[in-house]
Amino acid sequence: MREISVMAIKEAIKEMCISANKELPCDLEKVIRNAKDLESDELPRSIMSDIARNLDAAHDMNIPICQDTGMVVVFAEVGQDLHIVDGNFEDAINEGVRQAYTEGLLRKSIVSDPLTRINTNDNTPAVIHTRIVAGDKIKLIVSPKGFGSENMSKIKMFTPSAGKDDIIDFVLDVVKEAGGNPCPPIVLGIGIGGDFELSAILAKKALCRPISERNQDEDYAKLEEEILKKVNETGIGPQGFGGNVTALAVNIEKGSTHIAGLPVAVNVGCHVTRHSVKIL
Numbered sequence: 001m002r003e004i005s006v007m008a009i010k011e012a013i014k015e016m017c018i019s020a021n022k023e024l025p026c027d028l029e030k031v032i033r034n035a036k037d038l039e040s041d042e043l044p045r046s047i048m049s050d051i052a053r054n055l056d057a058a059h060d061m062n063i064p065i066c067q068d069t070g071m072v073v074v075f076a077e078v079g080q081d082l083h084i085v086d087g088n089f090e091d092a093i094n095e096g097v098r099q100a101y102t103e104g105l106l107r108k109s110i111v112s113d114p115l116t117r118i119n120t121n122d123n124t125p126a127v128i129h130t131r132i133v134a135g136d137k138i139k140l141i142v143s144p145k146g147f148g149s150e151n152m153s154k155i156k157m158f159t160p161s162a163g164k165d166d167i168i169d170f171v172l173d174v175v176k177e178a179g180g181n182p183c184p185p186i187v188l189g190i191g192i193g194g195d196f197e198l199s200a201i202l203a204k205k206a207l208c209r210p211i212s213e214r215n216q217d218e219d220y221a222k223l224e225e226e227i228l229k230k231v232n233e234t235g236i237g238p239q240g241f242g243g244n245v246t247a248l249a250v251n252i253e254k255g256s257t258h259i260a261g262l263p264v265a266v267n268v269g270c271h272v273t274r275h276s277v278k279i280l
Contacts, residue, residue, distance in 0.1 A: 002136040003083045006092035008280055009138065013096025016142040016276040017072060018104040021064040024274060027212035028187070028248065029055060032271055035185060035238075035245045044243030048185075051238070051271060066272045069106040070144030072097045072126040075205060079135035090128055098122040109147070129201060138280045141208050149182035149270040155200055158262035167192065167264055168227055174266045175231050175247070180240015185248045187211060187269040188231070192220075194255035196263055202253040203267035208275045211249035224250045 024032070032055070036048035058065045074093055078084075101108050101123035108123045133139075154174050158166060171190065178186075191202025214221040228250040237243025248271060257263065 001081055001083050002079075003085050004138065004280060005085055006087035006089065009084070009089065009140075010092040010096040010099070012140060012278050012280055013074070013093050013142060014100040014103075016140065016278055017097055017100035017144065018106070020142055020144055020274040020276040021066075021069045021104075021106055022058060022062065024055065024065065024272065025210060027210050028271075028273060031211060031248045032185075035248065038245050039238070039243050041243060043241055044238045044245065047238040047241060047243075048245070064106060065274070066146060066270070067107060068109065068146035068148060069101070069123070070146045070274070071110060071150075072123065073143040073145050073204060074126050074128045075139075075141040075143075075208065076128065076130045077133045077139040078130060079137050080132050081134075081136040082138060089130075093126055093128055094124045097124050097126045129205075140278050140280065141205075141275055142277075143204070143208050143275040145204075145207075146270060146272065149178075149186065149268045149273075152178035152182045152268040153200075153203070153266055155196065155263065155265040157196065158264055160260065160262050162262050164223065167223075168230060170264060171227055171266055172230060172234065174268065175236065176234060178268060179236060182268045183270040183272070184236055184240060185238055185245045185271050187248050187271070187273040188227070188250045189267040189269060190227070190250065190252045191265040191267070192252060192254045192263075193257040194263060195258070195261070198255055199263035199265040200267070202255055203265040206251040206253040207267055207269045207273055208277075209251045209253070211251065211273075215252050215254075217254070220252050220254060224252050227252075 039045040189206030191199040231247040236246040
């Protein structure tokens with residue numbers, strides 16, 4: 001059985017938190033930089049140019065792309081033939097987050113209690129989703145999630161009588177209500193199926209999929225493209241000032257569900273939809 005020390009996990013999480021906040025995935029950055037050419041009016045073209053210049057400034061000055069460095073979400077796929085030694089797995093993840101946000105001078109935004117609102121001063125704890133899978137490796141996905149977009153997310157428990165058009169209308173309602181609040185152009189993660197909480201997890205995980213990859217199921221891939229087209233037809237545009245590019249991508253993840261249910265969750269991501277992936 002292969003062994004891995006929690007120290008390696010901690011260091012990986014630390015590095016991933018810092019890099020994810022300073023560098024966008026290449027496919028997302030490319031779409032952002034090309035988006036201004038899709039705008040016909042000067043204002044949205046200018047806004048998209050400013051967004052691209054912000055990416056350049058963050059790179060040149062080695063600082064976060066966005067001032068909201070997010071709540072850290074970690075998806076961990078742990079091989080069942082792997083033995084984690086020298087400490088506790090979740091403690092290692094939180095220590096990596098703690099060191100990243102303290103030593104990396106990232107904004108610390110987490111409060112220990114939702115009502116008393118006392119800041120933990122190190123951006124912990126992270127939200128951790130762990131699955132046991134085959135093999136002897138760990139796949140880590142780190143997603144620092146800003147709350148300007150997170151606050152615009154919604155879930156709806158449809159009945160099985162609902163169809164594709166009902167789902168599209170729900171997504172459009174979410175986008176229209178959000179308007180310019182989530183700093184569009186946005187990325188939409190949509191979870192369809194499961195139960196109440198699984199649909200939301202699927203939606204969050206969808207935001208961690210490369211935007212250049214469509215759903216492997218042809219029907220859902222077509223639905224992604226259809227929703228993207230309709231969202232961009234809303235005319236909300238960059239930063240909510242109008243234009244052709246309201247969304248950069250739509251990613252859907254699906255799951256099995258109950259015969260009496262059809263949960264749909266929409267997790268809104270801003271144009272800084274960050275994530276980092278590493279296999280140990």
